[in-house]
Amino acid sequence: MERLMRWLELMQPGGRQILEELGLLDAVPCDATDMEGYRLGMDGKVVEWKYGQGRKGVCFQYDDFIANLREMIPEADRIEGRVVGFRRKGDRGEVTHVELAGGNIIDCAYVFLADGRFSCLHRTCKGG
Numbered sequence: 545m546e547r548l549m550r551w552l553e554l555m556q557p558g559g560r561q562i563l564e565e566l567g568l569l570d571a572v573p574c575d576a577t578d579m580e581g582y583r584l585g586m587d588g589k590v591v592e593w594k595y596g597q598g599r600k601g602v603c604f605q606y607d608d609f610i611a612n613l614r615e616m617i618p619e620a621d622r623i624e625g626r627v628v629g630f631r632r633k634g635d636r637g638e639v640t641h642v643e644l645a646g647g648n649i650i651d652c653a654y655v656f657l658a659d660g661r662f663s664c665l666h667r668t669c670k671g672g
Contacts, residue, residue, distance in 0.1 A: 553606040554579065557599040566654070571612040576604035623650055630655075 555563075555572075563569045579601040581594035595601060614620060625648070631641035642650045 552603055553609060554601060554603045556601050557595050560600065560602055568613065568616060571609055571616055572602055573604045573608040573612060575608075576602045579603050617654065620654070 560569070560572075563571065579595075581592065581596075581601075583590065583592045585591075614622075623644075625644040625646075627642055628645050629643035630639045631643070631649075632638060633640050639652065639655045642652055642655060644650065
């Protein structure tokens with residue numbers, strides 16, 4: 545039997561909240577699973593961590609999520625590259641431009657980082 549491998553995404557409660565604020569929560573696929581935390585096991589030991597306070601993450605098929613985002617934001621361009629900087633505006637430091645290695649500067653309305661909380665991109669965007 546051929547088994548298809550697809551990437552799963554676990555979006556933390558903060559990411560889910562941001563999608564909601566942007567009006568993009570409907571991009572989460574309809575077959576997604578709400579997550580109340582983590583439960584990991586190894587060598588007979590189990591560790592459980594709950595988000596708490598009614599907060600929920602969500603687990604879904606990555607490619608379905610991206611397809612839904614593209615449908616909801618049809619004017620969006622997909623640009624891949626190594627990000628070396630951001631330009632910001634406003635009190636919250638909204639990202640308005642992304643600088644790529646090689647000097648290209650991209651004007652943007654939305655920036656989606658999908659490489660994890662501890663990545664250099666995340667630290668750069670958060671300013672720390």
